[in-house]
Amino acid sequence: MTFISGDQAILHIDLDALVANWRRLGGMAPQAECAAVVKADAYGVGAAEVGKALQKAGCRRFFVAHSEEALALRQALPDATIHILHGPTMGGEAELAAANLTPVLSTPGQIAAWSQLAKKLGRRLPAALHVDTGMNRLGLSEAEAYAVATDPSRLDGIDLAFVMSHLACSDEPDHPLNRQQADSFAALRQRFPNLKGSLANSAGIFLGPDFHHDILRPGIALYGANPLDPSAGPRREASRMAEVVHLQGKILQVRSVDRGMTVGYGAGYIVEKPTQIATVAVGYADGFSRALSGRGNAIIKGRQGHVRVPIAGRVSMDLITLDVSALDVGDCPPGTPVSLLGGGIDIDEQAALAGTIGYELLTQLGRRYRRIYKSAA
Ligand SMILES: Cc1ncc(COP(=O)(O)O)c(C=O)c1O
Known part of the structure; x- marks a missing residue:
């Protein structure tokens, strides 16, 4: 029996507004694919519900942080591409491969473990590569990335879908680190000429075409918050999203x-x-x-x-x-x-x-x- 309590607070989640936000962001870079970041239970809003609504609207690619989030989302979205931003967990790689998940590899150790598993299973495994361009948080260093580029045998058995990096200050459009990261990422992509690229989070999409590349990774703007910081001044009015x-x-x-x-x-x-x-x-x-x-x-x-x-x-x-x-x-x-x-x-x-x-x-x-x-x- 469901007890509808008279005093229980209600959280209304407008999935139509969320889909409209996703379409709007995608429309800002029509040549790119618009994915969706649904980590932390889709920013508290509900990953399964959000994932299904976006998939129905045409979204094919989702990002979560943890392996557990990816395994849970796989139940809701059997056919979608699901990326794990934290990469394969030490010792948990086989479970991720069995669930057809696509980890984002951020260390030489993760690359080696994923490649070894591919050899062991006798089949190629999908992955993406994260390279740090100035955030100093997750990702291969640029030197490590160049080492991979010059010795592709390190990627044996791995089908790389794209190379990505993450912007540290995209919510502040005038911050000089944005341009530096865009330039570093453009140079990095020259080393991986056949790979797609992904750089922009929500705010990054508003920074313009140099930041768009092939795959957009919006999170916060999907959920109705304004991706830009107040320091963006009048530009912030233009980045106001529909309330979700x-x-x-x-x-x-x-x-x-x-x-x-x-x-x-x-x-x-x-x-x-x-x-x-x-x-x-x-x-x-x-x-x-x-x-x-x-x-x-x-x-x-x-x-x-x-x-x-x-x-x-x-x-x-x-x-x-x-x-x-x-x-x-x-x-x-x-x-x-x-x-x-x-x-x-x-x-x-x-x-x-x-x-x-x-x-x-x-x-x-x-x-x-x-x-x-x-x-x-
Ligand atoms: C690697 C990565 N990409 C994309 C996003 C989405 O960022 P935002 O919510 O600012 O759009 C995040 C979120 O923190 C992230 O960590």
């Missing part, structure tokens, strides 16, 4: 709090005038950042339209408190939905108030929400 995620909590009760009284744990929020406080059934155990205590906003639809109200006091485990004095009394009875992310609350603005980025707010979306996926298809 809308989190609605519900009001449990409203109380009048007199001047001088305090709200919530720590008694740090002191009411300066008679105030109406609404308590909403969402907290940090739902992934709602505690850093939004006394800083974040919510939106309630009242009779006079949508009203933005501040979070008053600390976010606790299962509850937040809002100052709803701006609403008419009677506009927020128990059960009233409150938008906490989306529905007028911009993910990136809310993230900035929490001192973080939209990526973190999304990937922490909790498992207690009732998830409703919208798709006309």
Whole structure:
């Protein structure tokens, strides 16, 4: 029996908007293939649901971080190409090959292990190659990559699909490292003339044709956050994406709090005038950042339209408190939905108030929400 709790928060996920975002990004580089990055359960949104919706729209290639994520996604997408950004796990290579997964090889050791497995199995195995061009995080060094290019026997048994690199500062379009990485990647591709190339994440797509190459790897922009940093200035308006995620909590009760009284744990929020406080059934155990205590906003639809109200006091485990004095009394009875992310609350603005980025707010979306996926298809 399904118990539909009256106070359970609802996470609306608009798969049509997500598909529209994917099509828009792909349309910006029509000669390239637009893949999708669905690691971390598709940035908290649901990898199986997102994967199926995108596959239906024509997406054939998906990126995850971990082997476990790839194995789980394989159940949902039996025919798609699934890349593992962390590469084959030490000792787990055979399982990945059996599931027809395509790891991204980032170290000489991973290349050797994948090649050895191919020899052992007596069949060629697919892979991609990650080369670092300035991020210093994952990937072969340029010297290691050139060593592979000059001694292709290291790749015995491996069918390389493409060579990729990752941009460190693409969200800041004017950062000089973007150009340096683009130049290094272009030079690297000369060493692997027959291989396709992949460089652009979401923000990289907005940097223009020099960054597009053959395979696009957008993540965050698919999920509706703005890929560009505020430092991008007016260009940021053009990179605003369609809203995919809308989190609605519900009001449990409203109380009048007199001047001088305090709200919530720590008694740090002191009411300066008679105030109406609404308590909403969402907290940090739902992934709602505690850093939004006394800083974040919510939106309630009242009779006079949508009203933005501040979070008053600390976010606790299962509850937040809002100052709803701006609403008419009677506009927020128990059960009233409150938008906490989306529905007028911009993910990136809310993230900035929490001192973080939209990526973190999304990937922490909790498992207690009732998830409703919208798709006309
Ligand atoms: C290697 C790689 N490619 C692409 C992406 C997608 O990046 P974004 O979410 O900024 O589009 C990521 C995400 O961090 C990544 O690690």
